[in-house]
Each structure stands twice: as structure tokens, then as C-alpha cells.
Amino acid sequence: MSEWWTYRPSDFLLFSAETYRRLFELYNRDVWPLHLVAIVAGLAIVMLAARRTGGRIVAAILAAAWLWVAWAFHLERYATIQIAARWFAAAFALEALLLVWIGVVRDGLRTGSAIRPVQRLGLALFGFALLLQPLIVPLLGRGWTSVEVFGLAPDPTAVATLGVVLFAGTRIRWSLLVVPVLWCAVSGTTLWAMREPDALVAPIAAAIALVLAIWRSRSSARS
Amino acid sequence: MRPTPYVDRAGAGEVTRRGFLKSAGVVAAASALLPFEALPSPTVMARPIPSTGELLPVIGLGSWITFNVGEDRAARDRCARVVGAFFESGGTLIDSSPMYGSAQSVIGDALARIRDARPFAADKVWIAGGSRGPAQIDESRGLWRIERFDLLQVHNLLSWEEHLPTLFAMKKEGRLRYVGITTSHGRRHGELESIMRREPLDFVQLTYNPVDRDVEERLLPTARDRGIAVIANRPFQTGVLLDRLERHPLPGLARELDADSWAQLVLKFIVSHPVITCAIPATSVVAHARENVAAARGTLPDAAMRRRIAEYIERL
Numbered sequence: 001m002s003e004w005w006t007y008r009p010s011d012f013l014l015f016s017a018e019t020y021r022r023l024f025e026l027y028n029r030d031v032w033p034l035h036l037v038a039i040v041a042g043l044a045i046v047m048l049a050a051r052r053t054g055g056r057i058v059a060a061i062l063a064a065a066w067l068w069v070a071w072a073f074h075l076e077r078y079a080t081i082q083i084a085a086r087w088f089a090a091a092f093a094l095e096a097l098l099l100v101w102i103g104v105v106r107d108g109l110r111t112g113s114a115i116r117p118v119q120r121l122g123l124a125l126f127g128f129a130l131l132l133q134p135l136i137v138p139l140l141g142r143g144w145t146s147v148e149v150f151g152l153a154p155d156p157t158a159v160a161t162l163g164v165v166l167f168a169g170t171r172i173r174w175s176l177l178v179v180p181v182l183w184c185a186v187s188g189t190t191l192w193a194m195r196e197p198d199a200l201v202a203p204i205a206a207a208i209a210l211v212l213a214i215w216r217s218r219s220s221a222r223s
Numbered sequence: 224m225r226p227t228p229y230v231d232r233a234g235a236g237e238v239t240r241r242g243f244l245k246s247a248g249v250v251a252a253a254s255a256l257l258p259f260e261a262l263p264s265p266t267v268m269a270r271p272i273p274s275t276g277e278l279l280p281v282i283g284l285g286s287w288i289t290f291n292v293g294e295d296r297a298a299r300d301r302c303a304r305v306v307g308a309f310f311e312s313g314g315t316l317i318d319s320s321p322m323y324g325s326a327q328s329v330i331g332d333a334l335a336r337i338r339d340a341r342p343f344a345a346d347k348v349w350i351a352g353g354s355r356g357p358a359q360i361d362e363s364r365g366l367w368r369i370e371r372f373d374l375l376q377v378h379n380l381l382s383w384e385e386h387l388p389t390l391f392a393m394k395k396e397g398r399l400r401y402v403g404i405t406t407s408h409g410r411r412h413g414e415l416e417s418i419m420r421r422e423p424l425d426f427v428q429l430t431y432n433p434v435d436r437d438v439e440e441r442l443l444p445t446a447r448d449r450g451i452a453v454i455a456n457r458p459f460q461t462g463v464l465l466d467r468l469e470r471h472p473l474p475g476l477a478r479e480l481d482a483d484s485w486a487q488l489v490l491k492f493i494v495s496h497p498v499i500t501c502a503i504p505a506t507s508v509v510a511h512a513r514e515n516v517a518a519a520r521g522t523l524p525d526a527a528m529r530r531r532i533a534e535y536i537e538r539l
Contacts, residue, residue, distance in 0.1 A: 003410050010461065011408060014324045015291045016507070022295055080293030081324045 009193040015081045017194040021137075024146040024153065028079050031152060038065070038151030042160065049123055050168055055110035058168060059103020062161055065151040066096035073154060075190040088183070092154070094158060094163070095179040102173055109168035118216040122166025129160035136198050155202045158183045161217045162209035171220055180204045236363050246470035252286045267313030268519040270500045272401070274425045278342060281494040282519040283316030284512065285456065285505030291324035292507075301507060304335035308509045310337060312516035318428075318454065318503045319367075320347035320378050321359055327366035335368055344369055345426075345454070346379035347405060347472045353385020360393075374426055376403035380411055380418075387422055401425035409437050419445050431455040431499065432464060433492050443498040452500040455493050459486065459504060467539070474535050476528065479520030486511070490518035492532050495525070 001209035028035070041061050047158035079085035102108040111119075133156045134147050150156040158180040165176045184206035191199035267279040284306070292298035306317070319326045327346070336341045346363050348356045360375065375390050377383040383404055393399040403426030406415050412429075419427060419442070431438050435457065446453045446522060459465045468485040482488040486504070493502045504515045524532060 006408065006410060013461075014288065014322075016288055019292050019298065020293070022298065023293065026295060077293070083322070083324060100484050158539075 009189045011041065013190070013193045014083065014120065016197055019081060020190075020194065021142060021146045023077055023081065024148060026135075027073060027152075028145060028147065034152060035149050036152040038149050041065070041128070042126075042150050042195065045160075046123070046127065046130070049111070049126070049164075052111045052113065052115070055107055055168055056104050058164060059099045059109045062164060063099035063104065065157050066092045066099065066161070067217070068151065069154050069157050070096065070121050073152070083166065084129050088154075088186070091179050092182070095176070098176055098179075099161075102176060108173055109164065111168050116219055118212050118219060119167045121212055122163045122168075122209075122216075124163070125166060125205065125212075126160050126163030126204070129156040129163060133159060136201060140197055154183060159202060159205045159209075160188075162206060166209060166212050166216065172217050174213070177209065177213060181210065253254065266520055267516065268494070268523070270452075270494075272425065272452045272500060274401070274452070278453070279501055280313055280315050280516070280519055281488060281499070281501055282314055282516045283318060283343070283345070283454070283501045283503040284314055284515075285318065285503035286319040286326040287323050287332060287505055288461065289507040290319070290326035290329045293325050293330055298507070299329055301509075302329045303336050304509050305507060305512045306330070306333035306340075307337050308512045309516060310340065310342075312513050313519065314375075314512075314516045316343040316345055316454075316501055316503065317342070318456075319363075320349055321363055322347070322349045322378060325446060327363055331366050331368040342369075343374070344372045344445075345374040345376065345403075346372050347376045348386050348390070349378035349381055351382050353382055353389060354469045356382075356386045358388045360389075371398055371400075373399075374401040375399055376401055376426060376428055378405055378407045380404060380406060380414060383418065383462040391423070392403040394539050401452075403427060403454075405429070405451075405456070409435060412437065412442055416441055416445050419449055419451060424449070424451050425452060426452045426500075428454040428456055428503075430457040431493055431496070431502075432458050432460065433489055433533050434464060435460070436533070439496070443496065447498045453498055455499050455502040458493055468536065471539050474532075476531060476535070479522065480524055480528070482518065484514060486514060487518040488532065490515060491523050494519065494527060495523040495529055 038210040039075050045058050045061055048058055074085045074089035074092060078088065082088075087193055132152050134149050137147050148162045149154055161180045162177065184202035188199050188201075188203035237347045269280045271277065272279055276517070290302050292302060306334065309317075317330060319330055321327065344367060346367065348360055350356060350359045363416045364370075364372065377386045377390070387402065387404070388491065390399060390402040394402055403424055404415065404418060405428035406412065409430055415427065415429070418424070427442070429438050429442060432455070443453065445451075465485055468489070473482070473485060473488065477483075477488045480488065480491050482491055490502055493499055506512050506515065
């Protein structure tokens with residue numbers, strides 16, 4: 001790509017903000033009432049985290065969420081307007097595989113008895129993705145029909161996973177952070193190009209997660 | 224100032240028929256299920272394509288972003304109404320690309336719903352590797368649901384050395400009428416000029432509007448010298464230019480040009496350049512489609528007025 005320095009994110013935009021929001025509206029209409037299942041699954045993660053148990057179950061729930069989003073959102077719907085959606089689906093499927101391998105097979109998200117403050121912040125980030133992030137779209141005056149929910153939409157699923165990786169396990173599983181952080185950057189760039197007011201939500205969440213991950217790693221190294 | 228010479232594209236008989244049908248309420252804009260009549264509107268300015276002399280209305284229809292609506296039925300219906308209004312107003316050239324997501328499919332859907340639709344079908348080949356071009360072109364044709372394209376362009380110069388021979392071969396075989404190449408955002412102008420000087424192109428597509436005027440220095444003169452038709456893309460900078468202009472009142476000079484909006488003033492500026500054959504604004508709004516084509520009627524600015532328009536916009 002010659003003259004690459006002259007390109008801006010808007011040059012890669014393929015659809016309007018209205019089309020993007022309408023995609024979620026039609027998606028939500030098609031998959032309802034799976035939203036209730038997703039919220040219950042999210043609350044189950046919170047409960048297991050509070051009891052510091054069920055690391056494998058948490059990983060399995062997250063893996064299922066990433067696989068669902070890869071297929072139901074990226075391949076079946078986003079691909080109708082975004083030519084890169086198949087690559088996004090592949091990345092989401094990869095994250096699901098990593099969660100299965102690290103979290104389910106190797107029990108890598110099993111939480112120890114001692115919980116550091118930074119881990120509680122990770123749980124708070126998960127709570128944000130589960131309960132507050134879906135409120136952003138209605139608060140911006142776009143109604144509830146295009147709301148984005150953990151387990152069904154890519155942004156809250158990515159942010160929620162960042163929260164779990166911060167909270168769970170005896171150390172930071174850096175390989176589980178790569179895809180969620182990259183997705184938050186891609187999504188934020190897309191929304192920024194469309195001049196959407198919530199463009200910075202996912203990138204800021206990812207930046208906070210990275211800072212907290214580094215903090216937790218250093219705290220673990222010192223102890 | 225003198226109006227730019229134009230050519231009527233419809234005779235009095237068709238005008239009378241259109242008027243009758245419209246008054247009878249047959250030309251329906253509301254229902255997505257009723258087919259439109261592709262009735263040309265009278266007095267739409269047209270320019271000759273240099274290589275053949277064929278007349279082309281100076282306002283076409285782009286499809287980047289606006290027609291990439293996926294499988295949203297309501298949005299596809301709206302796009303079909305836009306295409307119908309475009310034809311009804313006198314436009315013919317529709318431009319798309321495989322890069323534009325579902326836009327080609329949406330265009331095909333619209334054309335299937337419009338009786339006697341006869342677009343000037345302009346599409347692009349956008350794939351690395353010349354051997355993959357023919358298959359992509361066939362796929363595009365299928366999505367448009369047409370027998371053949373009028374114009375195929377190498378999109379953003381991608382693998383142009385390999386695709387141009389394919390397109391020229393198709394033209395020789397009668398499977399294509401015109402061959403072109405595109406760029407946008409002011410990129411790779413040096414390379415484009417070189418290609419224009421070497422290759423027997425019928426069309427080039429490039430970015431041109433009152434604030435993006437680099438092409439006036441070399442590319443437009445080259446097109447004139449080589450007898451190449453020019454399509455102007457990004458007339459509104461994907462809406463950014465209009466958003467900026469519409470914060471200000473329309474200047475008085477717009478009245479002299481029969482321009483009722485900034486969009487019409489900008490389009491008149493673009494197509495008043497003697498080397499520009501057609502501009503391709505994109506829209507998903509029926510009223511805007513009509514408004515855009517309406518810029519191809521009435522008066523166009525001469526050189527002095529063009530300078531005034533450019534200076535006025537620069538000062539905003």
C-alpha cells in the first residue's frame with residue numbers, strides 16, 4: 001500500500017454508522033431471548049469469582065461466548081458489510097481455543113486464595129462489561145434495540161474477558177489478552193471513523209486492562 | 224455568464240408521458256414492492272465520452288458506504304427507491320466496486336425492481352493478481368444481475384499492469400464497452416498520469432471538488448490531451464465537506480446558478496470544469512438523489528464564477 005502515511009481510518013470505512021447500528025438491531029431481534037442466557041452466564045462468572053472457584057467453568061463460558069460471537073455476529077452478520085469480518089471471526093475463534101486450552105484443559109484461570117486489589121479491579125472491569133457497557137447505546141439516545149450485550153456482541157465480550165484475565169488465575173495469562181486488546185483497538189478505530197461518541201470506550205477499557213495487567217505482574221514478581 | 228452547452232436527453236413526447244404518469248400517481252416512491260418506471264427527465268446536461276462521443280449525464284450515482292447495507296431489507300428497499308429516483312431524474316451512470324461490501328448486490332436488487340432499467344453500469348476490478356480478475360468480474364456481473372458492464376475500472380491502481388490487458392481484451396471481444404482506472408484522495412497521481420500517457424484508456428476516476436483540486440494541474444490537462452473521460456469521485460468528501468459548508472448560508476452567487484443547496488453548488492462547480500465528464504455523489508436518501516441530479520440542469524459557472532466559488536469556500 002503505497003503512500004500508506006496518507007491513509008486515515010475513515011478511508012477504510014465501508015459502512016455508515018446507521019448501517020452499523022442497524023446490524024445490531026437486527027441481530028438482537030434475531031437472537032432474542034439469548035440476551036437473558038448471556039446475562040445469567042455473566043452473573044454466574046461473578047458468583048464463581050466471588051467464591052474463588054470454578055476456573056474451568058468460567059473459561060468454558062468465555063470460550064462459548066467468543067465462539068458464538070465469531071459465528072453468529074462476525075460470520076453471519078458483520079461479514080455482510082465488512083470484508084474483514086472473516087478475519088475477525090478467525091481471531092475470535094482463536095481466542096476461544098486459547099481459553100479452552102489455558103482455562104479448561106490446564107485450569108489456568110483457577111484463582112488462588114489471596115486476592116490482590118488489582119484483581120478486584122479486574123472483577124470491576126468485568127462488572128462494567130456485563131452491566132454498564134450495555135447501557136451506553138440507550139444512554140446515547142439510540143434506544144434499546146441496538147444494545148450490545150456480553151456474550152453476544154464483540155465489544156463487551158472482549159472487555160469482560162480482559163476483566164476475567166486480570167482477576168482469575170495465579171498470574172496474568174498474557175496470551176489471553178492479545179485478541180481482546182486488538183479487538184478493542186479495531187472497534188474503537190471503526191467507531192472513531194464513524195464519529196461515534198462511544199468510540200473510546202473499548203480502547204480505554206483495554207488500556208486500563210493493560211496497565212492493571214502490568215501492575216499485577218509486577219506485584220506477583222515482588223511477592 | 225453563458226450557460227455551458229448541454230443536450231436534451233428526452234423529447235417532448237416522453238416529457239408528456241412522464242407528466243401524465245406522475246399526475247396519475249403511477250410513479251410511486253413509497254412502496255418498495257412496486258416497480259419504478261425508468262423514465263428519463265428532460266433537460267439533463269450530458270457530456271460526450273471522448274473515445275466514442277456517447278453522451279453521458281454529468282451527474283452519476285456512487286455507492287461507497289451508502290449502498291453497503293447488508294441484508295437489511297428496509298435499507299435495501301430505500302436504496303432501490305434511490306436508484307429509481309436517480310433514473311427518474313435523468314441519471315444513468317452508477318458506480319460500484321467489490322470493495323464496497325454488499326453495494327453491488329444492493330444495486331442488482333434495485334435494478335431488478337425497476338422496469339426497463341438501463342444503467343450505465345460502471346464497476347471495478349479490485350483484486351491482487353491478474354489471473355483472479357476475470358472471476359471477480361464475473362461475480363460482480365452476477366451481483367449486478369446484468370449481461371455486461373459498460374465500464375470496468377482498475378480500482379485504486381491495484382495490479383493495474385495485469386488487469387488492464389484483461390479489460391482491453393474484453394473490450395475487443397465486445398464484452399465491455401469502456402476501460403478505465405481509478406484513484407482517490409489525491410493518491411498516486413504521478414503513477415496515474417504515467418498510465419494515462421501510455422495506455423489507451425477511455426476513463427479515469429479521481430477525486431475532484433472545490434477543495435481537492437490538485438488534479439487541475441496535470442491530470443485533467445492530460446485527460447483532455449489524451450481524450451480520456453473523467454469521473455469525479457468524493458464530490459462531498461464523504462459528507463465532510465458538506466457538513467462544513469452547511470454551517471454557513473448559501474452564497475448569493477448560488478442563485479445565479481440555479482443552485483438551491485450547497486450540494487448543488489458543489490456539483491455544479493465540479494461538472495463545470497470542461498474536462499470532467501461526470502461526478503458521482505453517493506446517497507441513501509431519495510430527496511438527495513433528486514437534488515444531486517438537479518444540479519445537471521440550469522446554469523453552470525464559467526471560469527470566473529468557478530474562481531469566486533473556490534475563493535468563497537476557502538474563506539469559510
